[in-house]
Amino acid sequence: MSERDSGHPWLAIAQTGVTAVVQYPLRSAATVACVLAVLLPYVTGISLAKGLQQQAEDALRFGADVYVSGDQFGKNVPVPLTLADEIRNIDGVTGVVPRIVAPLALGKNNEPAILVGMPAEHFPATVHCVEGRLPQPGTLHELVMGTELARRLNIHVGARLPPFYHNARGERISQVVGLFQADVAIWQANLVLTTLESAAAIGNQEALATDLLVSCRPRYQDSVRAAILRLHPLHSPGTEARLALRATTRADLQALLPTGLLHREGIFNLHFLLAFAVGILAVLVTSGVGTSERRREIGILKATGWQTDELLFRSLVESLLLSLAGAALSIVLAFVWLRLLNGYWIASIFLAGVDVHPGFRVPSRLTPVPALLAFVVALVLVMTGTLYSTWRTAVVPPREAMR
Amino acid sequence: MPQKIVLITILALTLCAGIIIGVESREQGDPERSMEFQRLVGGLGFGPAIDLASCPNSFDPRVSGSCPRDFGPIPGGGYFCPEHACSIFYYRGLDSMP
Numbered sequence: 024m025s026e027r028d029s030g031h032p033w034l035a036i037a038q039t040g041v042t043a044v045v046q047y048p049l050r051s052a053a054t055v056a057c058v059l060a061v062l063l064p065y066v067t068g069i070s071l072a073k074g075l076q077q078q079a080e081d082a083l084r085f086g087a088d089v090y091v092s093g094d095q096f097g098k099n100v101p102v103p104l105t106l107a108d109e110i111r112n113i114d115g116v117t118g119v120v121p122r123i124v125a126p127l128a129l130g131k132n133n134e135p136a137i138l139v140g141m142p143a144e145h146f147p148a149t150v151h152c153v154e155g156r157l158p159q160p161g162t163l164h165e166l167v168m169g170t171e172l173a174r175r176l177n178i179h180v181g182a183r184l185p186p187f188y189h190n191a192r193g194e195r196i197s198q199v200v201g202l203f204q205a206d207v208a209i210w211q212a213n214l215v216l217t218t219l220e221s222a223a224a225i226g227n228q229e230a231l232a233t234d235l236l237v238s239c240r241p242r243y244q245d246s247v248r249a250a251i252l253r254l255h256p257l258h259s260p261g262t263e264a265r266l267a268l269r270a271t272t273r274a275d276l277q278a279l280l281p282t283g284l285l286h287r288e289g290i291f292n293l294h295f296l297l298a299f300a301v302g303i304l305a306v307l308v309t310s311g312v313g314t315s316e317r318r319r320e321i322g323i324l325k326a327t328g329w330q331t332d333e334l335l336f337r338s339l340v341e342s343l344l345l346s347l348a349g350a351a352l353s354i355v356l357a358f359v360w361l362r363l364l365n366g367y368w369i370a371s372i373f374l375a376g377v378d379v380h381p382g383f384r385v386p387s388r389l390t391p392v393p394a395l396l397a398f399v400v401a402l403v404l405v406m407t408g409t410l411y412s413t414w415r416t417a418v419v420p421p422r423e424a425m426r
Numbered sequence: 427m428p429q430k431i432v433l434i435t436i437l438a439l440t441l442c443a444g445i446i447i448g449v450e451s452r453e454q455g456d457p458e459r460s461m462e463f464q465r466l467v468g469g470l471g472f473g474p475a476i477d478l479a480s481c482p483n484s485f486d487p488r489v490s491g492s493c494p495r496d497f498g499p500i501p502g503g504g505y506f507c508p509e510h511a512c513s514i515f516y517y518r519g520l521d522s523m524p
Contacts, residue, residue: 038429041429041432041433042429044429044432045428045429045432068514070450071514072514072515075473075474075514075515076515077454078460078471079471079472079473079515081457081460081461081464082464082469082470082471082472082486083469083472084461084464085460085461085464085465085469086464086468086469086470087468087469090469090488092488097491097492097521098490099489099490099491120468122467122468124470124486124489126477126478126479126482135477135478135479136477137477137478137485139467139470141466141467141468145468146466147462147465147466150462150466151458151459151462152459152462152463152466153466157466171476203463204459206456206459207456207459207460207462207463208460208463208464208471209471209476210470210471210476210485210486211463212476212477213476213477214467214470216466216467233489234488236468236469269491271487271488271491271520275520276472276487276488276520279472279487279517279518279520280517344432344433344436347436347439347440348435348436348439350443351436351439351440351442351443352439354443354446354447355439355442355443355446358446358450373474373514374474374475374476374514375474375475375476375477375480375481375484375508375509376475376476376477376479376480377476387450388450388451388453389446389447389450389451390447390450390451391447391451394443394447
């Protein structure tokens with residue numbers, strides 16, 4: 024213990040904490056592995072959630088101000104296209120665009136897809152988010168497909184699809200004229216974008232739109248919404264049933280965004296369950312339950328003059344280093360997994376309907392607060408395992424501890 | 427000597443993690459492409475699902491205001507839907523808002 028007499032006793036004790044990490048490499052490795060088992064899914068999940076949140080914020084920011092659809096028995100139902108003209112007359116409205124969004128199944132395996140129809144005049148002349156070009160009205164149904172769907176169906180730009188729908192007016196061949204770029208947003212993965220006319224023909228629903236996208240002047244959202252809900256009652260197409268309207272503003276959607284790390288649902292439940300289950304193992308491994316070597320070591324140190332607080336400080340340094348290693352490694356591995364391996368396998372766990380090898384750029388964003396939380400969780404986990412057992416051994420006579 | 431190697435390794439790992447977080451937290455993605463895509467489709471997508479097959483609400487609450495598998499009155503019924511039981515990006519349905 025010459026280092027302890029050199030004038031920096033606590034620094035010397037801290038150095039013995041480093042020695043303890045090296046002295047029992049298997050125990051240290053097992054502890055770091057336990058910490059990794061808890062933290063890696065957590066950091067990966069949080070990073071995915073943050074990336075997804077960023078994309079969701081973009082979807083709100085660049086979307087319409089008010090979304091109008093029909094409402095029957097609490098379900099969204101289509102509205103007649105004629106409603107668009109009525110909404111255009113409301114004060115503060117600058118534009119109304121009808122849209123069709125409908126589920127679709129394509130290919131021999133009935134791959135789930137989402138049909139989106141927008142008016143052709145709404146499309147810009149050139150875009151960078153599509154490889155190929157945008158759909159135009161014509162004799163063929165022109166489609167732009169998402170990357171995941173195109174890969175599953177083995178489709179490339181220029182491919183022609185035989186009729187995959189039924190329409191009383193007859194069916195037409197479709198042609199894929201473009202593919203979305205893989206990194207624009209995850210929701211492009213299974214999208215089939217086409218013109219409003221083509222979507223209506225594919226869905227066999229003429230003169231209807233699933234929603235109307237309303238743009239309005241700044242600060243007019245609420246008044247426009249109120250005016251839409253006051254419009255005279257509509258009837259469900261083809262029936263005498265009354266059709267209520269549902270108007271969703273951007274502010275409504277923003278209120279749905281999770282409020283940081285404080286929300287208690289979802290991934291956090293899973294994480295705490297994992298932390299609890301694996302944490303027990305971590306405690307057992309790090310505390311040396313069933314092995315006498317740690318007890319004997321503490322007994323020898325006590326016999327040579329170490330005090331209980333010094334032993335606890337030594338354990339604290341050891342725990343700090345192991346938890347720092349575990350937390351840092353989990354952040355580096357999460358980065359490699361999500362960015363370099365594009366979330367191979369793990370993305371299919373967290374995101375519904377995604378293949379093991381995702382066909383799009385998996386969104387991710389590592390931020391300081393979750394990283395700090397990861398370190399705190401690691402520290403608490405490792406310290407629970409080491410400090411308590413060290414203290415229990417340190418307070419018994421050295422002769423008993425060495426036995 | 428092994429102590430120094432272990433210490434340097436742990437510090438290097440921590441530094442790497444710090445650099446990754448610093449770079450990632452400043453990154454804003456590609457707003458141009460994202461803006462272009464969202465304007466093209468009129469603002470679509472919100473949750474962790476990429477199709478409408480399992481839970482349309484988890485794809486976009488604008489498409490479906492509530493989860494079709496939400497059996498709320500039954501204890502735990504709100505979590506019958508696999509998308510809501512352990513969602514990475516949990517949010518309540520639009521219909522449940524006051």
